[in-house]
Amino acid sequence: MFKSKNMRKKILFALLCLPILGFAQLPSIYENTSYRHFDRYVYANDSFHTSVRPYLMNQVDSIVSIDTLFTFATHNKVLNKVMNKNLISVKAKDVWFTINPYIAFESGKASGHPDKSYVNTRGFILQGAIDKKLAFISTFRENQAMFNDYRNEITNSLDVMPGQGSVKAFKSGGYDWGYATGLVSYSPSTHFNIQIGTDKNFLGDGYRSLLLSDNSNAYPFLKLTTDFWKIKYVNIWGQFTDRMYPTTRDMGNARKWASIQYLSWNTTKWLNISLFESVMWANQDSTGYRGFDFSYANPVIFMRPIEFENGSPDNVMMGGNFKITIKKKYVLYSQALIDEFNLHEMKANSGYWSNKYGYQLGAKTFDLFGFKHLDLQAEYNRVRPFTYSHWSTLQCYGNYNQPLAHPLGANFQEMVGIARYNWHRVFIDCKLIYAKFGTSTKTLNAGDNIFADYTKSRKEYGNTVGQGTPNLLKQFDISASYLINPLYNLNVCAGITKRSLSINSKVTDQTYIYFALRTSLDNMFFDY
Numbered sequence: 001m002f003k004s005k006n007m008r009k010k011i012l013f014a015l016l017c018l019p020i021l022g023f024a025q026l027p028s029i030y031e032n033t034s035y036r037h038f039d040r041y042v043y044a045n046d047s048f049h050t051s052v053r054p055y056l057m058n059q060v061d062s063i064v065s066i067d068t069l070f071t072f073a074t075h076n077k078v079l080n081k082v083m084n085k086n087l088i089s090v091k092a093k094d095v096w097f098t099i100n101p102y103i104a105f106e107s108g109k110a111s112g113h114p115d116k117s118y119v120n121t122r123g124f125i126l127q128g129a130i131d132k133k134l135a136f137i138s139t140f141r142e143n144q145a146m147f148n149d150y151r152n153e154i155t156n157s158l159d160v161m162p163g164q165g166s167v168k169a170f171k172s173g174g175y176d177w178g179y180a181t182g183l184v185s186y187s188p189s190t191h192f193n194i195q196i197g198t199d200k201n202f203l204g205d206g207y208r209s210l211l212l213s214d215n216s217n218a219y220p221f222l223k224l225t226t227d228f229w230k231i232k233y234v235n236i237w238g239q240f241t242d243r244m245y246p247t248t249r250d251m252g253n254a255r256k257w258a259s260i261q262y263l264s265w266n267t268t269k270w271l272n273i274s275l276f277e278s279v280m281w282a283n284q285d286s287t288g289y290r291g292f293d294f295s296y297a298n299p300v301i302f303m304r305p306i307e308f309e310n311g312s313p314d315n316v317m318m319g320g321n322f323k324i325t326i327k328k329k330y331v332l333y334s335q336a337l338i339d340e341f342n343l344h345e346m347k348a349n350s351g352y353w354s355n356k357y358g359y360q361l362g363a364k365t366f367d368l369f370g371f372k373h374l375d376l377q378a379e380y381n382r383v384r385p386f387t388y389s390h391w392s393t394l395q396c397y398g399n400y401n402q403p404l405a406h407p408l409g410a411n412f413q414e415m416v417g418i419a420r421y422n423w424h425r426v427f428i429d430c431k432l433i434y435a436k437f438g439t440s441t442k443t444l445n446a447g448d449n450i451f452a453d454y455t456k457s458r459k460e461y462g463n464t465v466g467q468g469t470p471n472l473l474k475q476f477d478i479s480a481s482y483l484i485n486p487l488y489n490l491n492v493c494a495g496i497t498k499r500s501l502s503i504n505s506k507v508t509d510q511t512y513i514y515f516a517l518r519t520s521l522d523n524m525f526f527d528y
Contacts (some may be wrong), residue, residue, distance in 0.1 A: 374383070383413075411467065413437070
């Protein structure tokens with residue numbers, strides 16, 4: 001059933017977690033951008049570090065109990081089970097675990113195509129705890145999909161299912177894939193949390209992140225989080241997969257490693273300043289097998305001097321995240337990312353290729369104009385050509401054919417607008433994406449593909465955002481849903497996507513209408 005060796009390893013890891021795990025410091029499973037019910041409450045809290053996700057649920061619960069946010073009042077035991085309870089829940093002294101379904105049954109029709117699209121996902125979510133220090137999450141999904149719409153082109157261009165890894169053929173033009181995650185979370189004290197497993201992380205306050213997002217496939221990692229005073233300090237050591245690097249059948253996919261440091265400081269009740277640093281290196285390079293480089297294992301040392309001392313070709317990036325909160329419900333946020341830059345060339349405004357950086361500006365508000373649960377968000381992202389890339393894919397900032405930050409990679413500017421409203425368990429969600437980006441030609445590396453060797457077919461000077469073949473994307477999504485069970489975000493939904501993509505002035509328009517019964521916990525991005 002599961003021919004992928006990597007998938008079998010992930011499933012085995014998830015199953016091995018089951019006998020030893022427990023709760024207390026449980027990472028959030030509620031990472032879907034449309035159903036993050038506790039966001040308004042944590043952003044209103046002066047001391048919460050909102051840019052480090054997934055949140056630890058014991059920290060969220062100290063602010064708001066999500067179990068009681070959407071309680072459906074009924075005396076009917078069956079209805080109460082369906083609407084308010086876990087499917088399976090076992091509790092004993094100092095021990096508990098729950099099992100819930102993970103499903104997605106979607107059917108839709110795109111304009112200009114005679115056949116319907118559908119998604120068929122079946123799986124489970126298992127989480128639990130022992131005492132107050134040890135917790136776990138284990139998930140698995142088996143999926144089949146037929147995309148007779150714009151999603152087919154995106155999936156084919158990536159040669160992976162966005163955010164979920166390898167696929168195999170299903171029927172005529174469809175996809176079949178499995179997806180598993182699992183991690184153990186241990187907190188020896190209130191100041192430390194240790195997580196080990198295979199999953200995703202996100203750094204930032206925006207819809208997108210230019211530092212680390214949940215865009216690509218899950219990856220194995222060790223995460224150490226330290227909380228003290230007004231500081232949250234995060235260390236992530238992860239192993240990533242490079243399916244584009246030439247390899248042999250016996251060796252499998254090439255691997256690479258990253259060490260990521262993120263320091264979040266609540267300087268005042270209304271201002272947060274966060275610093276970011278990462279280094280990516282190859283598991284094996286021209287000198288032979290390298291594996292995990294313990295030079296980067298020290299959690300409190302800067303990486304750039306170590307990388308220089310090693311004389312290595314590793315890819316080091318630095319950046320920051322900033323947030324201002326006004327009256328507990330108006331939030332201004334931004335990010336800045338520097339890969340490489342030459343100060344002299346930057347002052348000269350010469351378009352030098354090696355000035356590689358990006359930035360984000362955004363704002364969000366809760367309960368706009370006094371309307372409870374009416375939320376708005378606006379965001380602008382801009383990344384220069386060649387950012388995140390390197391001379392080898394084994395050092396670029398990517399994983400499983402997708403960028404680890406923004407899904408467009410580099411050489412783009414994008415505007416995102418989001419409006420959300422919910423009344424009890426009814427949700428209305430609107431999103432607008434407007435993006436201009438350039439793609440490479442046969443003779444020019446435009447700097448859009450972070451997996452392309454940046455030493456070939458490039459211009460030294462005159463590089464501008466959007467260079468190469470001009471692309472213009474306009475996508476509008478609107479959906480209405482009813483939340484059946486908030487404990488695992490089971491909902492019934494209807495939606496419309498209108499998408500227009502212009503490539504060198506050739507325009508393709510499509511309207512997709514769909515209906516779904518789904519468990520909306522994580523994200524699966526097709527809006528790029």
